Amino acid sequence: MAGTSEPNATVARVDVALQGIEHAWLATRDGLATLSVAVAQLGAALAALKGAGFESATLVTAVDRLPRAPRFELVHQLHSLAHGARVRVKCTLAEGQEAPTCTHLWPGAAFMERECFDLFGIVFAGHAGLKRLLMPEGYEHHPLRKDFPHHGIEPDRLYREWDQQRRADWHPEGAR
């Protein structure tokens, strides 16, 4: 990639930034510098990376690795325009386990965390206004989970309830 730091330079810069925070570098197929941290240290690691010049969070998402024991893998991808460097931070997350929000560091991540909550059901502690983004309010499931059936669970339930209410409003006597 033109205009970007060597991966080794990125690794060295991140290693300096994350002094005192336990992290492990992972091998990836796409060549992006990827490290994993524990959930307990995710907030501190992200804050340290923000301080080290990674001024934008380009992606906050998750992967459901269902047969694996902590099933979720939370992924933050950060970009530093100043250094021309990108880094990917992964951390594993069990079902029901909360992740720290990073909206105080990157306000733009709020939508991505909402999407992540909507589709995977991952709760970000400290997120102001964590509600569904894509699926309608009142929807009960998290569609990108691996155990969610492709055709959904009663996909028309919310519409049917609304439709019954609509007809009840129009015909209070219940004739139709």
Added chain:
Amino acid sequence: MSSPLRPVEEARDDGFFATRLDALVNWGRKNSLWPMPLGLSCCGIELMAMIGPKFDIARFGAEAARFSPRQCDLLVVAGTLTWKMARACRLVYDQMPEPKWVIAMGVCSSSGGMYDSYAVVQGVDSILPVDVYVPGCPPRPDAVIDAILKLQKKIERERPTARLLAGPDEVDVRGSGRLAYQPNEGVRRGVNDLHPHDPRKARPG
């Protein structure tokens, strides 16, 4: 000005023609369809092309697209209808005054299309009565013009005056052979759904 209803002997010298009231009303309705463009995805682009000068549905009297459902009588569901959008789509249909017709444009609105998924309504006929289905992904504007011509033929066969002579529930206005169009269990078409402010509903007794 004198009344238009005069004895034939008086009007003979002015020239006149006789027709059925049904035919006259249907002629007026079918040549002045006002489409409600519910463009939900890429079909909406083809719909715009159809209204524009190159394909020009003004040739068939249907160019007056209005973005208020209260001024329209032809709902064109153009694109993928999700369950989240389904309520809005049904509301738009409810707000359109009778008589009204529906074109399901494209495979998504006809059957769900390639979106065989939890988020997409598998055909708008699960929430609305559809008059004409247009296949294609998206269909060419000519295909939708063909649907409008087919709909015009369908309107020609309707019996609008029958409702003047009997109550709305007793008459098969659409000529479809059924009293109430019910595409799916639990979904009613608009003819029998009276609005709270409908005068027929306020009638005592």
